[in-house]
Amino acid sequence: MMLQRHSSKNQGNKGKAIRAGIVRTLMRLLTKLEGGMVDEALAIQAILASHPEGKAAIGAAEAVPVLVDVIGNGSPRNKANAAAVLVHLCARDQHYLVECQELGML
Template identity: 45%
Template sequence: MDPAAGMIDKAVAVLANLSTIPEGKTAIGQEGGIPCLVEAVELGSARGKEHAAAALLQLCTSSDRYCSMVQREGAVPPLVVLSQYGTPRAQKKAESLLRVLSK
């Protein structure tokens, strides 16, 4: 996808919305969405990082399995950076997600 077209941000926003319902969480986990969301936290636009952190938080608050997957994908370092330098909303989501992952 062409980042300039904004499609990546839109796709991550859709995943964030899907992560709020059980069927969406299952689909994201089964279809390889977690690596994409971790990549968006690390390399995405400011808005993409916000949405990706929100989606990962939704996934991890309901599943230890998803927490393990997120950690294996190497999400902690980019989340620490996001918690320090992201937008205010992204900082809050990243901080909350880091707390969930540390349990």
């Protein structure tokens, strides 16, 4: 996907995509499992989660329960991407660690 290539190479592109509201769109794709875009949405979120604005936007979108569900029920690729997003969210943020624990992840 073109966005994946551009976002993974350039922090500025990540910020632009985040400010344009891409995280909300990705969350909609993640919650519509029949849409067939879960793989792509998770891969892009994994890229965006490494950016401070991305981490904040993903957290604000209340993504943790969705990501935990993917880890429990998704394909191996989706599980890996969901775990990557959670690693970024939980890094130096006790709130997300507690939320993961409450959802049975730890």
